[in-house]
Amino acid sequence: MAAETGLDPVIHAPARLRVMVTLATLRDGDDLSFTRLQELIGLTPGNLITHLRKLEDAGYVTTAKSGSGVNARTSVSLSRVGRKALDTYTAVLRQLLDSASTNGTSPH
């Protein structure tokens, strides 16, 4: 379906889309802790890691580990490429919705 519509298949999955939109809310130069992201997205750590890996492989997010022991922190941020990809994704999404409402059809 993603390929037919021109929507980026890496982003076009509910969990990854939520991750991208959530990270896009942060200001440039900011990152979010893995724990807070998990709390906002509502996935298990394992599932979130899997989705983050896919987004990281595409160059859309970056993860970094800092500290050790109880001070260990994994941070996640949206890359410049990721922000651009999300902008393109939402633009295509808008176009599809607009053309569907114009034609009176339901885009799938």
Place this chain on the structure above:
Amino acid sequence: MLEDQDMSVQEAAAVVRHARARARRELVISAPLVYAAWGLVWLIGYGAMWLSVRGQHPYTGPSGVSIAAVFVLAAFAAAAVLVIISKAVAGIDGQSVRYRRIILAAWATGYLILLIVQAAISSSVSTRTLAFVGFAGPLLLAGLTYILASALGRNRPAFALGAWLVIVGASCAWLAPAAVLATCALAGGGAFLLMSVIGTRLRAHGR
């Protein structure tokens, strides 16, 4: 469950809408609440000081109770603002956190300098000058802080509020002490509360 299933365009649009609304609600500091907290301090606190000096001939200054009320209100507002900010920025690190610390340090330094200047000149200047430094000074400082903070998020409402507070604060240089208090309470506190209402509407429209 690994959420990787396909979704329709409408479903994707709904996911974007909900995720964006939730992220803004949870991760963005609620400026309207912050404005409301400080607005009440200016309006009620300074309003109480103004009522206590209204009709004084000669002017002897606000009552101890009204001054204490300002400090108590400010302490509550500061605590509320701290909770609002801490909840929103939990888990966030990076440039904006560093900028926020610098802005807070700049405001705290400015306020400390104001207190020192006020103490240093208290015995050698007129009550009018002292009222301007002591009452309008914090409003000028708040205005400059908002102008500085507006640069962080290209925040036009914060810039507008800051500019207005600076104009109001500076205009107090021409006023008598009681009028300074009334102006700070009404034009200063009123502006904070107005921005709170405008900010709430902008937030409701996702801006």
